[in-house]
Amino acid sequence: MENVLEQYAHLGILLIFAAIFPSLPLIASWAFFKFGLRPRMPNAVKSDTYECGVETEGPTWVQFNFRYYLVALIFVLFDVEVIFLFPLAVALDSVVVTGLVAALIFIAVLFLGLVYEWRRQALEWR
Amino acid sequence: MSDFGFHLAFWSLAAMTIGGASMIVVSRNLIHAVIWLVLSMLGIAGLYLTLSAEFIAVVQVLIYVGAISVLMLFAIMLTPRAERDNSQHIKTAGPAGVVVIMVMIATMWVAIDTDWGAVREAALTEQARLIGESLIKHYILPFEIGAVLLTAALVGAIALARQDDEDAAVHAASLQAELDDDGSVDPVDVVDPPLPTDGEAST
Numbered sequence: 001m002e003n004v005l006e007q008y009a010h011l012g013i014l015l016i017f018a019a020i021f022p023s024l025p026l027i028a029s030w031a032f033f034k035f036g037l038r039p040r041m042p043n044a045v046k047s048d049t050y051e052c053g054v055e056t057e058g059p060t061w062v063q064f065n066f067r068y069y070l071v072a073l074i075f076v077l078f079d080v081e082v083i084f085l086f087p088l089a090v091a092l093d094s095v096v097v098t099g100l101v102a103a104l105i106f107i108a109v110l111f112l113g114l115v116y117e118w119r120r121q122a123l124e125w126r
Numbered sequence: 127m128s129d130f131g132f133h134l135a136f137w138s139l140a141a142m143t144i145g146g147a148s149m150i151v152v153s154r155n156l157i158h159a160v161i162w163l164v165l166s167m168l169g170i171a172g173l174y175l176t177l178s179a180e181f182i183a184v185v186q187v188l189i190y191v192g193a194i195s196v197l198m199l200f201a202i203m204l205t206p207r208a209e210r211d212n213s214q215h216i217k218t219a220g221p222a223g224v225v226v227i228m229v230m231i232a233t234m235w236v237a238i239d240t241d242w243g244a245v246r247e248a249a250l251t252e253q254a255r256l257i258g259e260s261l262i263k264h265y266i267l268p269f270e271i272g273a274v275l276l277t278a279a280l281v282g283a284i285a286l287a288r289q290d291d292e293d294a295a296v297h298a299a300s301l302q303a304e305l306d307d308d309g310s311v312d313p314v315d316v317v318d319p320p321l322p323t324d325g326e327a328s329t
Contacts, residue, residue: 008175012135061157064203070287072200076193077276077283083185084261084272091258099262106273113277122284 070122081110136176143169156202164195181253 032038049056085103092099117123146166153159167190174183216222261269 009131009135012172062203063206064200066200066204066287069197069200069204070283072193072197073283073287074280076189076197077280079189079193080276081273083189084269087181087254087256087258087261089258090254091256091262094255094259095262098266099258102262102266102269105270109270109273109277110280113280116281117284120284122287 067125074117074122077113078110081106132176136173139169139172139176142166143173157199160195160198160202163198164191167191167195179253181257 029038033040049060084106088099088103088106092103143166146162146164146169149162150159150166153162167186171183171186171191174180174186
């Protein structure tokens with residue numbers, strides 16, 4: 001139990017550093033302002049949203065096209081399919097025939113869904 | 127790893143999960159609420175890791191952090207209310223809170239009452255193998271029903287979305303024609319062309 005956790009402890013340390021790294025300059029900036037070391041002179045250009053150097057256009061909170069939602073939903077469904085198939089693929093050498101048949105039925109049912117999706121042109125961006 | 131390290135990991139992850147969950151409730155902006163939800167779900171994934179359930183942790187990150195949160199973001203972003211403010215007072219909040227608390231107590235009761243058996247260490251591939259074997263040997267019917275459920279969700283989503291889309295396509299075509307007459311540029315995909323009537327773009 002400890003071995004696995006020890007490996008992930010490295011990941012945890014990395015995450016802590018990832019959190020500290022961006023927050024440290026912000027905290028330092030705030031502290032410098034508090035101690036009167038940093039001047040505070042905001043203007044319209046400075047406070048503007050940074051968007052890769054291009055001037056921002058329109059409001060930030062726009063209404064998204066629902067096509068994105070459909071694509072995201074289809075992504076979730078096939079994501080779950082892969083999650084179901086992964087343990088099966090790993091265990092396939094011990095349950096060859098039934099595992100293969102079960103997986104093929106599983107894929108076939110979802111393939112029907114894919115065919116329906118294709119025929120309804122849900123994959124088209126229009 | 128020492129016992130101290132384990133406790134540190136557990137308590138910091140628990141703080142992350144509960145803190146994120148509290149911020150979901152507190153946050154006025156729905157988009158920010160989803161971001162806090164992602165933090166909370168990452169904390170849960172970490173808690174799975176402390177239980178040595180690597181496969182579940184990976185699935186949690188892949189499905190919940192990666193996919194479901196994006197789905198939620200899109201669901202919020204396609205609502206017509208630009209401010210995404212959830213400050214609106216809901217009259218049923220009190221009873222709903224009572225129901226949620228009751229469900230939570232019942233879930234915790236079951237979780238504490240159940241004998242979960244001993245935890246044994248298993249690597250990621252071995253855990254996946256165990257899950258795969260039990261899927262085939264014991265849960266083959268639920269497994270196939272899962273496929274049917276996924277397909278039903280897919281068909282339902284398309285049936286709902288495409289119905290809207292056909293109306294919108296007619297409108298978009300007319301709008302496109304107008305724009306072509308003006309000689310202006312094509313409408314950008316991200317910003318939806320203004321919809322003809324209210325409520326059409328709602329989920």
